[in-house]
Amino acid sequence: MRDVMPRWADVVLIPLISLVLAFLLSAVVIVAIGEDPLAAVRMMVTGALGSTYAWGYTLYYATNFIFTGLAVAVAFHARLFNIGGEGQATLGGLGVALVCLALPWPHWVLALPAAVLAAALFGAAWAAIPAWLQAKRGSHIVITTIMFNFIGAAVLNYMLVNVMRPQGSMDPATERFPPGTHLPTLHDLLALVGIPFSKAAPANIAFLIALAACLLVWLLIWRTRLGYEIRAYGHSEPAAIYAGIRPVRVVMLTMLVSGALAGLMAVNTVMGEAERLVLNSVEGAGFIGIAVALMGRSHPFGVLLAAILFGFLYQGGAELALWTDIPRELIVVIQALVILFTGALDNMVRMPLERLFLALRKRRT
Amino acid sequence: MAGAEAPAAGRHPDAAPAIELRGISKAFGTVQANRDISLRVMPGTIHGIVGENGAGKSTLMSILYGFYKADAGEILVGGRRVTIPDSQAAIRAGIGMVFQHFKLVEPFTVLENVILGVEEGRLLKPALARARDTLQRLARDYELNVDPDARIEDLGVGMRQRVELLKALYRQADILILDEPTGVLTPTEADHLFRILKNLKSEGKTIILITHKLREIMAITDTVSVMRRGEMTATLETARTSPEQLAELMVGRKVLLRLDKKPATPDQTILEIENLRVTDDDGVERLKGVSLSVRAGEILGIAGVAGNGQSQLLEVLGGITPATGNVRVKGAEIDLTGRHSDGRSRRARGIAHVPEDRQREGLIMDFFAWENLVFGYHHDPACQRNRALMDNAAIRARAAEQMARFDVRPPDPDLAARNFSGGNQQKIVLAREIERNPDLLLVGQPTRGVDIGAIEFIHQRILDLRDAGSAVLLVSVELEEILSLSDRIAVMFDGRLMGERRPDQTDETELGLMMTGMRTEVA
Structure with missing residues (x-):
């Protein structure tokens, strides 16, 4: 099952999607404790x-x-x-x-x-x-x-x-x-x-x-x-x-x-x-x-x-x-989510993506 | 005889086929492993399936045994449509499988292995008693003698295979599928297995035999199907075909089954071994005083059942395993135990090594072909750009040339080794080792898992190297290969050499006897 995806998808797309997922989940957590996730993102971006x-x-x-x-x-x-x-x-x-x-x-x-x-x-x-x-x-x-x-x-x-x-x-x-x-x-x-x-x-x-x-x-x-x-x-x-x-x-x-x-x-x-x-x-x-x-x-x-x-x-x-x-601890949670999605849950993103590319390739041929 | 498209020598020409496949297809990603396969096997026959590696034989059998689900098509057993979602369903449908790699619990006894999964009840005792009776009956009916109380770990491969057969028969299989059953057997054991299969056939069992050995197909099957690139290209009556025709159907072109081999012209002695001894990590002595010599321009073949010390012999000479004794290459003593006794020092002495297991040792499967083509020779001055960096561009360019010369397909040095077929992987290893023009070439199982088309090429390259004046030490469990390539044959058993023969003065029967430790008169 190799070479299903182009290299750019492996190197760029998968980490990017994982990251987006991690941030989405973090947003849910921030909403759950009653804060505004958009404001939080704005503050992180300005702050960093x-x-x-x-x-x-x-x-x-x-x-x-x-x-x-x-x-x-x-x-x-x-x-x-x-x-x-x-x-x-x-x-x-x-x-x-x-x-x-x-x-x-x-x-x-x-x-x-x-x-x-x-x-x-x-x-x-x-x-x-x-x-x-x-x-x-x-x-x-x-x-x-x-x-x-x-x-x-x-x-x-x-x-x-x-x-x-x-x-x-x-x-x-x-x-x-x-x-x-x-x-x-x-x-x-x-x-x-x-x-x-x-x-x-x-x-x-x-x-x-x-x-x-x-x-x-x-x-x-x-x-x-x-x-x-x-x-x-x-x-x-x-x-x-x-x-x-x-x-x-x-x-x-x-x-x-x-x-x-x-x-x-x-x-x-x-x-x-x-x-x-x-x-x-x-x-x-x-x-x-x-x-x-x-x-x-x-x-x-x-x-x-x-x-x-x-x-x-x-x-x-x-x-x-x-x-x-x-709280400071929530930042650790966000970091943990990023680690979880980009490291441990790599296959969760990879498998559907590989299937997608496969379907695309099949349609082309 | 049944209809033209399903010839059969069975006793029930009008009966429904024991097993019938209609339009089976299975794809893995973009790879079509099976394409629209149809097959009918009549009850009470032995049906062979041949095909090169990757032709789709194993996929097809895995579908039959419920490991994979087919994308399309249907399976009929005894004329009735069945679905086989898992191996339990296959067993219920009367299908039994003997895998190439046995699936036995080693510390358990034969009896315990046989009832595993069909204990029926909370207590073992009644099941064990039942199994003991059945085993006795099976032993009597089919020459399937195994000590029911022996532990698997104490049994040889031939016996273990019988246990697998017994397991299937105990589960009342009527259709037996055997995947490469003779791969690990001596000729005598293989003959015994064939007798058992014939007995089973005469009792009305249906047998599907998957093999790449055309000789076995010719010897035992009634009908044979050929698979190529996922498709069933032909189904023939064995009596009306020939090995040449089958080989051609498998490869898709004419294949030379005989080698064009000139007589050897041996020159000075290259390799001398005296009293070589190896003890492994478990304290078992694997080589018990081996002495031999190989001269320039000749091939010494080492025959023997796997696990009798041949691997250790290659590993010692290749610098992988330390040993005691004396080894001289071109008269100069080789250090067998020192700190610098490794593969690198052996290569420096003109010893090239094609290891027995190319995927485990000979190649880094995730490395590109060009990286693999300098593996072990990466210290070579020609590979360096300066003192610090390797010259990858030059290595890649040389790799492309070597791949062209050795007909590696596809000839793309930027492809990872794992993307090549078995035969082409082996060609990469051979290209790397042979193109060094070594004084001594060590070759282990040069054509294991290699398709017929590539076997011819690989054998010819080894002979060319011999004719160019190198000494070749060949280890193979394929007697045919040993007989056709070697100029002298030594047989190894239990860490000792049992004697030496010339290929034109011996045959498989004599070598087979020597391989089981029986001394024969020196010819």
Whole structure:
């Protein structure tokens, strides 16, 4: 039953219809609690896309989701389900904080590469242990990465409370990073080319790193030998072994790349926005990465679009909670519906659509 | 004899057909699996259905057994119209099915499997007693001897098949459908099965035999139907046809059933194996000291019933399974256990490998044809654009040429492997492995699930490679294939080689005996 639909229908039409369905159902829920869905949509759109300030937040969140979404997507290609983005991003934050606080950095141009490296290394290291357990011992990576999220949170807690907290402070957080680590925001960057952009929004140069990561992941998966081996292993382990591809190597390398991508998220949040390390700086972005990868069909470009959508939902939802009586929890419901329709209920839309295309094709012939 | 369009050797020429299909059609999406199929099978006859893979045989039988619902057409059993919505209805109509892949509960005994689903009552004991009596009677009537208390997991494939037959007979089937029943049997077991089928026929049972082996059709059936591309192209009386005619009807063109094979001119020894031993993950020794050698320009065929160690032999040589013993290729020792004992290192030593299961191992079914055509050779310098990236354009261009040379249809490198037919998938694997001009070619089941038209082509390519001076190690469960391709034949049983024969000095009977572990005098 392949090739029933043209590719554009598979890539664009199905996610779009799923999205519309999710929004329709959300509208029903909003009506049910006595609010006006149209007003809610208007408020979300203005709140997330209506000004450069709004865009600044939407893209800031989207940057996080691009990194975690790519992390999940890369692992998916090797049929590994990395649920540990949360923990890997947490450890990435630790790496960024250690680097930023280690030296009196003179300028962000020097600090950024070091922080990127640290974030990637710490994230990769946190993925390496579950990867090794999977490759060598067969311990299921879903279980181990979930466990490592909790361990990661505990490690961060310990580090903040016992090691990195400034003396006398009651707050489990590091001191502020030195000014030389301050990253340029989109306001600073766009000012260079003369485009006005909100000064208050947190979107920063990490967004550009995320875009570069999309391109690099695309090259890795579809243009390199390693990517070829990752995809081959993901489709069929016996075939990969037949071809002389070593599973241990593929599992380890895939998870290192995946963990590094998740860790890079910290450049955006810890270094670009908070400029210090606090507890729970990841705020669930690791999990949203799973939905982003599912919706983006594990393709970097799809991940980019899905990440921007979820950035919109995140920011629009925050606005909604701020200005209306619609509770914050309802935003989670809307997000959940989007995940449900685009991820889990994919076939619900796909099957009727395939039948439709089939009927169309039959009529033509 | 009955009417011209339904010749039958049955004993009731005037009786209604045991089973009759009228205008059966079934489509899956755009694929018309069955198109307007009509068929009459008289009671007390054996009717063969032949056709290539994808001709629609299995779909038709699945409709008969209630797995699929036909889009159009009707089914008559014993002259009465029936609808068969599920397998229970098929059983009630007196239809029994013996599948290619047995549907038995392995830890259960034969008796328990037989009554499964027809226990009739809350307690098992009366049903078991009833079944034991029936089984004894069936064993006596039809040579269907099976120990009723044996567990399925302890039985061989031949026995398991008998249990399937018993299950159908216990449910009082009058019409038995057998799907590729001899695929897993030794020649002796197959002969026994045919005796059973003849006994069943003489008791008035009607048998429909689905097979791709024309020899079996000729040996046992009364009438035969040929299917091609979803249509029933002919129904013939077996006595008045020939394998050549059937093959032509199946493929739609003339087919050479005999190979154009020159005598071998063996040169220096390429492969030497001494005392090869393999123990699998369950601690069972699968190869128990195998020694053999293959020279350049010859084909060594390994015959044997599936599961006697042939697969392990290929896997060891292909770098998939570690082993102990000595293997030399062109005189140089091969590392059988080290960290770098893998498929890649074997390819570097000039060993190409066409695996037994192309869909599981030989191909990535979701990869494009061009991606599959470098699978295993993707480290080759010719595949790289620079140090980091692969040269996909060059790979695709070479793939298109290879597909043209190997007559892969359609010759479209941008089609995923799963969209090709079995024969064309195999041609993709062969193109990849043969075009490397290997010193040693390992081939497992080269024509399993491959249509007749492609078999001829594949065999010719293997012979061409031999004539070009490569050594070929061929593993196949098809004796005919072993006999027609090999220059020497070694028979494998229970992880050991039982001896070697030349194809012109042996026959299927002797090889069949050796395959069951019986020692024969060295010729």
